[in-house]
Amino acid sequence: MSQQGRLSGSVAIVTAAGQGLGEAISKMLAAAGASIALVDINQAEVERVCAEIEAAGGNAAAMHTDVTKSDEVNKMVDAVVQRWGTVDILVNAAGGFTKFAPITEIAEDEWDRVITLNLKSAFLCTKAVAKIMIEKRKGRIISIASGAGVGPRSHAPSYIPYGAAKAGLIGFGKLLARDLGEYGITVNTVTPGTTLTPRVRKVRDAASIEKIKQQNPMRSLVEPEDTAEAVLFLASGAARYITGVNLNVSAGNLIV
Numbered sequence: 001m002s003q004q005g006r007l008s009g010s011v012a013i014v015t016a017a018g019q020g021l022g023e024a025i026s027k028m029l030a031a032a033g034a035s036i037a038l039v040d041i042n043q044a045e046v047e048r049v050c051a052e053i054e055a056a057g058g059n060a061a062a063m064h065t066d067v068t069k070s071d072e073v074n075k076m077v078d079a080v081v082q083r084w085g086t087v088d089i090l091v092n093a094a095g096g097f098t099k100f101a102p103i104t105e106i107a108e109d110e111w112d113r114v115i116t117l118n119l120k121s122a123f124l125c126t127k128a129v130a131k132i133m134i135e136k137r138k139g140r141i142i143s144i145a146s147g148a149g150v151g152p153r154s155h156a157p158s159y160i161p162y163g164a165a166k167a168g169l170i171g172f173g174k175l176l177a178r179d180l181g182e183y184g185i186t187v188n189t190v191t192p193g194t195t196l197t198p199r200v201r202k203v204r205d206a207a208s209i210e211k212i213k214q215q216n217p218m219r220s221l222v223e224p225e226d227t228a229e230a231v232l233f234l235a236s237g238a239a240r241y242i243t244g245v246n247l248n249v250s251a252g253n254l255i256v
């Protein structure tokens with residue numbers, strides 16, 4: 001389907017835009033006509049994504065920001081408003097984890113790190129854009145959750161802090177959807193199935209990836225673009241009355 005023009009004139013902030021799902025989401029929203037603030041701590045990668053979007057005729061700006069720090073998030077949102085005048089869409093994609101560990105081996109600082117990156121970052125970014133969206137009585141907030149936040153999966157050990165953070169993110173979305181609905185703001189989460197982004201290639205071996213694939217009802221792994229399509233839909237006018245939803249894009253892995 002041609003995406004051209006579906007988000008024309010919109011301004012979107014996408015966190016974790018330097019690689020993986022955030023990169024794919026940024027490129028798809030840009031192709032649909034949105035101006036994209038590409039937010040990431042990896043300056044080189046986010047500049048690469050920015051150059052690729054501009055080369056394809058899109059409009060983007062690389063914004064080096066640590067989304068776990070409120071002062072950096074607030075400065076980033078100010079910079080977006082200064083550049084493009086407003087914020088219409090926020091995609092909270094920052095998150096992830098680096099290793100599996102049973103509860104007895106999870107250090108307190110690892111718990112804090114994972115909860116902060118996956119959950120607090122969404123709170124900080126959402127808080128920073130909410131005032132703008134409430135004033136204009138329009139906005140789309142979409143966070144990237146995970147099957148780990150829906151419940152334990154049969155194919156892998158649970159990574160407790162990550163699952164707890166993503167469950168929190170799904171709950172955060174539902175509560176906010178109710179509170180912000182009266183202002184014309186929708187809040188949803190998208191839950192991708194296992195996707196072979198650079199980080200996931202590091203934490204999963206070939207055997208575990210094959211197992212996930214074979215256990216998926218559709219015997220496939222989803223691509224970053226599948227998740228990006230779901231985000232584009234939720235950001236577009238077609239989804240104007242869809243709010244408080246957690247949309248699974250998992251080739252059937254998350255049939256609950």
Ligand SMILES: NC(=O)c1ccc[n+]([C@@H]2O[C@H](COP(=O)([O-])OP(=O)(O)OC[C@H]3O[C@@H](n4cnc5c(N)ncnc54)[C@H](O)[C@@H]3O)[C@@H](O)[C@H]2O)c1
Pocket residue numbers: 015016017018019020021022039040041042045065066067068092093094095096097117144145146147191192193194195196197198199200
């Ligand atoms: N890949 C999957 O299988 C999968 C499945 C379900 C959910 N998710 C979720 O999707 C999101 C993206 O995952 P991914 O696999 O594409 O990740 P990734 O690790 O490949 O990319 C993450 C990006 O986030 C950036 N980043 C890290 N910390 C940051 C910070 N503090 N501030 C700003 N940027 C920061 C990194 O530099 C990197 O560019 C995450 O929230 C993840 O939990 C991924």
